[in-house]
Amino acid sequence: MSYKTDLSTLETLAARLPFSIDESHRVNEAFVAYMCHDRIEDKRLVDLWTYCYVRRYFLIKFIREARYQASELDQIVEKAYRKVEHARPGIIHHDRYAQWVSVVCRNMYVNFVARRRALVTLPPEEIPELAPEERDADVNAAALHTSLIHAIESLPPFLRSTARMRFVENLSNEEIARIIGKRSGTVRAYVHKICKRFREDRQLCAWADRVYRR
Numbered sequence: 111m112s113y114k115t116d117l118s119t120l121e122t123l124a125a126r127l128p129f130s131i132d133e134s135h136r137v138n139e140a141f142v143a144y145m146c147h148d149r150i151e152d153k154r155l156v157d158l159w160t161y162c163y164v165r166r167y168f169l170i171k172f173i174r175e176a177r178y179q180a181s182e183l184d185q186i187v188e189k190a191y192r193k194v195e196h197a198r199p200g201i202i203h204h205d206r207y208a209q210w211v212s213v214v215c216r217n218m219y220v221n222f223v224a225r226r227r228a229l230v231t232l233p234p235e236e237i238p239e240l241a242p243e244e245r246d247a248d249v250n251a252a253a254l255h256t257s258l259i260h261a262i263e264s265l266p267p268f269l270r271s272t273a274r275m276r277f278v279e280n281l282s283n284e285e286i287a288r289i290i291g292k293r294s295g296t297v298r299a300y301v302h303k304i305c306k307r308f309r310e311d312r313q314l315c316a317w318a319d320r321v322y323r324r
Contacts, residue, residue, distance in 0.1 A: 117169055117289065124162040127155070131163055132271040134208035134263055141198075141207035157195075160211060164190045167215040170281065182222075190218050209259060216278075261311055265304065272300045 129136035137159055144152035165187050172183045194214055201210060262273045271290065275281045281289075283297045290297070 117166070117173070120162060120165055120169065123158075124166075127159055127162065130267070130271070131159065131166060132274060133267060134270075137208040138205045142204045145204045156207075160194055161191055163208075163211060164194065164215060167212075168219065170275065171219055173285075174280065178226075182226075186218065186222055190215055193218070209263070212259060261308055265307060269300055269304055272297060273304045276301055276304070 124131050137156075140152060140155050140159065143149070144156050168183055168187050168190065172178045172180075194211055197214075198207070198210075201207060203210075258277060262270055262277070265273055272286055275286045275289065276283070283294050283301065286292075287294045287297045292300075
């Protein structure tokens with residue numbers, strides 16, 4: 111099965127949810143209900159959304175990086191899902207579950223890429239330490255990512271999935287158009303609306319201008 115066929119199958123599975131994968135406020139409400147009442151139906155809903163989100167997150171990454179193997183996709187999805195499942199009882203802010211899962215996936219992907227690169231290029235003992243300025247760059251990137259996620263969450267629902275795919279998953283307008291079933295021009299109009307909103311955030315302003323011109 112190809113990655114894009116897998117994505118189509120995943121969308122069929124996600125259609126069983128009473129909300130879209132990117133409706134974070136609805137996801138958070140479902141998780142709050144699960145943690146408060148511990149009902150089996152709430153758990154099934156949270157589990158289904160978690161699996162769909164985690165698999166879509168890594169599937170889109172793997173579509174972009176053709177050099178990764180399908181077996182690696184299955185392994186990282188399984189590992190991420192189990193990590194979320196194991197750690198979520200300890201979440202303090204139940205109304206931020208969707209955002210927390212997003213951060214878990216992002217961190218796991220960053221670690222996966224770093225480990226894979228190290229295995230391919232250098233033995234572990236030869237991996238260089240980051241210079242102070244590089245560590246500072248990582249801190250700035252993390253702050254930017256946090257601002258970006260918050261900005262996406264504040265968008266109208268019909269723009270959130272496009273914003274996430276364009277600015278978090280780094281997909282092209284053409285790739286997004288194929289995934290959401292819209293014309294490329296429509297996606298470009300969505301991106302324009304999104305960037306216009308991002309420019310209201312001082313930290314995202316210059317970055318949004320630079321990305322939109324690509």
